[in-house]
Amino acid sequence: MKRTLGVCYYPEHWNETQWAEDAARMARLGLTWVRIGEFAWSRMEPEPGRYDWAWLDRAIETLGARGLKVVLGTPTAAPPRWMLGRHPDMLAVDKDGKPRKFGSRRHYDFSHRGYRVECAKIVTALAERYGRNPHVAAWQTDNEYACNETTLSYSDAARAAFQDWLAQRYQSPDALNRAWGNVFWSMDYREFHEIDLPNLTVCEPNPSHVMDFRRFASDEVASFNRLQVEIIRKHSAAPVAHNFMGAITEFDHWKVGADLDITSWDSYPLGFLSDRIPADADHKRRFVRQGDPDFQAFHHDLYRAVGRGRWWIMEQQPGPVNWAPFNPDPLPGMARLWAWEAFAHGAEAVCYFRWRQAPFAQEQMHAGLLRPDSAPAQAFGEAEQVAKELAAMPAEAGTGKADVALVFDYASDWAWAIQPQGRSFQYFWLVFHMYRGLRRLGLNVDIVPPDTADLSAYKLVLAPGLFTLSDPLKAALAGFKGTAILGPRTNSKTPNFSIPVPLPPALPGLDAVIARVESLPPDVSVPLAQGGALVNWREKLEGGAQAVEMAEDGWPALVAAGKLHYLGGWPDDGALARILQRACSAEGIETDPLPEGLRRRDTATHRFLFNYNPVPAEWGGVSIPPAGVHWTAR
Ligand code: GAL
Secondary structure, eight states, X not given: OOOEEEEEOOGGGSOGGGHHHHHHHHHHHTOOEEEEOTTOHHHHOSBTTBOOOHHXXXXXXXXXXXXXXXXXXXXXXXXXXXXXXXXXXXSOXXXXXXXXXXXXXXXXXXXXXXXXXXXXXXXXXXXXXXXXXXXXXXXXXXXOTTTXXXXXXXXXXXXXXXXXXXXXXXXXXXXXHHHHTTTGGGOOOSSGGGOOOSOXXXXXXXXXXXXXXXXXXXXXXXXXXXXXXXXXHHHOOSOEEEEEOSSOOSSOHHHHHTTOSEEXXXXXXXXXXXXXXXXXXXXXXHTTTTOOTTHHHHHHHHHHHSSSSEEEEEXXXXXXXXXXXXXXXXXXXXXXXXXXXXXXXXXXXXXXXXXXXXXXXXXXXXXXXXXXTSOBOHHHHHHHHHHHHHHHSOSOOOOOOOSEEEEOOHHHHHHHHHSOSSXXXXXXXXXXXXXXXXXXXXXXXXXXXXXXXXXXXXSEEEETTOSSOOHHHHHHHHTOOXXXXXXXXXXXXXXXXXXXXXXXXXXXXXXXXXXXXXEOOTTOOEXXXXXXXXXXXXXXXXXXXXXXXXXXXXXXXXXXXXXXXXXXXXEOHHHHHHHHHHHHHHHTOOOOOOOTTEXXXXXXXEEEEEEOSSSOEEETTXXXXXXXXXXXXX
């Protein structure tokens, strides 16, 4: 596989006289890909039904003439103002019942059937015109589904579509009443049309009701995307991508990914550290200009698995962004390190966002490869260096094999957000905590879906917080020869969102029952006999299973039947390191406990070390500078 670089470009933002020079500079820099078009609807169709393709024809031709390959975006994340005149009720409605307004982007409701028809029209027109254009070498559908909390809408369109979805799923109101337990608080329904969306209730709605609403909303994203993919495929043989985001769980990416040829994601390490990663002040200070050392890799491993194997970075942070609470300047070298880390995890392409910083509108404070005056910005030289290094790297480097699999499930994130039972039980961060623990040991990790049917490639499997164990995963675990660590909370609910009887975890051969659970405030922990503690969440386990770890208060914390383990709590860093190290030793997995901020990734041909620290790191006889990347052939 050839690794390539690219950039996001907005020809409609610049005077046409600038395009040829931009294209020539991109080619000289060593870029292969240019993504365009994803917000240009008002210029593609200035008035309903009147298309203007001339400028886009020329833009594509200008880029193509320099040998650049175009990723053409469908513009459906930014419907023009005239669209609202045609469909005044197309706006998504927030939880408080207020419609969101025109004036930025993503102002549409996934369930609005009229808007879907408009999307189908513009995508058809675009695909008909450019489907066989030799320079259009890939497509992107829409832009960042779910961005700015746009998945859940409490609109009339969503209510009608939800009722229809429920009728198909349950067939009769009685079946739905039974599944949800609507006898509780007299919530029984007589007809599907009586069922409202689960907002503005007096106190909390039925969790089964919310869970189905989340499933429905996720399915709406998948069907919205599929509509576009199917149209594009009719007219073009080029692969179709979508750009996912970081720590976004509002829809099931496994389902959307199944319809794509390329999964991609938008990586803004400093924005994420400032905006979304729960970490203490020391961690945020130490990594303020580099980003969290595991967050990018987690998503590389996730999106490599989501979809059919081909994955990209569609947008790579080049310098300060504009949208996080604080927007520091990356340490020199980070725009290179982030790109190399993505390649080491198997990325086929890394595209920087964006070519030139726009001097106008919302993102005028967001850096690009060029400054607004077209002089190179910090990342320009780093991209140039990566391009040269790529040229010297063997093409067939492979993505690297992992001995460890970590299960990730979007529905579990919804379940524990609906009924967390303790503010700090957050599924995404539980899985991420385990991932970080594995990475600190220097391990390659594969992230796998909740319906994984084959684990035979792995020696160690972790499945924390899975609210229901799927049948394929149960079968795969039954035949699994390595060590499995399930829990906390794994298999503790039925698909309908109730507590199963016999009580959880109900794992074959494991004599253990969760007698009761407790959630813990941040300053309370349950010490373990061998050191470390359980935090956030602990379960009291009864039964005769072998206790591998005990809490100091005499309750087992980790129990086992042979190699099948159940973990009855959220281990802190120390306890997690011991549990993982023990499992790796048992399986003969070689570990390499790394110093803070240093991370390792093995590919088929190379060993990469990434120094996320603001200071040099000494490891294995080499000194790696701050923001440095070191690789050796294996
Ligand atoms: C992404 C988005 C881009 C741009 C970028 C700025 O979320 O896809 O269009 O807004 O953020 O960082």
